[in-house]
Amino acid sequence: MRWANGRHPWVKTLRAVLQFAVAEGFRADDPTHGVKPPRIRTDGIHTWTEAEIAQYEARHPIGTKAQLALALLLYTAQRRSDVVGMGRQHVRNGMLVVRQQKTGTMLQIPLHPKLREALGATSDKHLTFLVTEFGKPFSFAGFGNWFRERCNEAGLPNHCSAHGLRKAACRRLAEAGCTAHQIRAISGHVSLREVERYTKAADQAELARQAFEREQRRTDIG
DSSP: OOOGGGBOSHHHHHHHHHHHHHHTTSOSOOTTTTOOOOBOOOOOSOOOOHHHHHHHHHHSOTTSHHHHHHHHHHTTOOOHHHHTTOOGGGEETTEEEEEOTTTOOEEEEEOOHHHHHHHHTSOOOSSSSSBOTTSOBOOHHHHHHHHHHHHHHTTOOTTOOHHHHHHHHHHHHHHTTOOHHHHHHHHOOSOHHHHHHHHHHHHHHHHHHHHHHHHHHHHHHO
């Protein structure tokens, strides 16, 4: 389980109980005073695997709103707060023009062929690509809940989230050999630190593959 700020909640809970005990006269002191909660190392939000993406797509094929939601997240590498506001008015000359809600960064993202296919298979009568059952744009919180239900329908674990698809998009770009700067040009990350994690992981995997190929060639020659 991933705790907020990477820390266990039990220390905070225990401290609250002891502070109450002191206030009510049950204890003279709070032994947790000055004790720092242990920090738990975490990899953060789960990055979707290719198997999980395929499982979702098998349940939600082209033409469904659920598949369009995945395509928008996976082929733009944007946050859900940006995806819910996207509409056909943002498509210009084969590019999706987005101003990120969180950072204010303006991005021009080429329309991926699979996203173009998903858009072509869905209705274009609304202001936004994704709408609720009442034909209204999603709030980003409402979209998160709705998307969680679609993941449940596909039998995916709870760690598969909308934000995890943004991370999967970055992973795919890194595995394709894109540099951190190229990935950031699409994702709009303010800092390169997060993006560099994907490129480093992809570089490690490629170097490992090359090492085994070299070892195999040497074995075959011998």
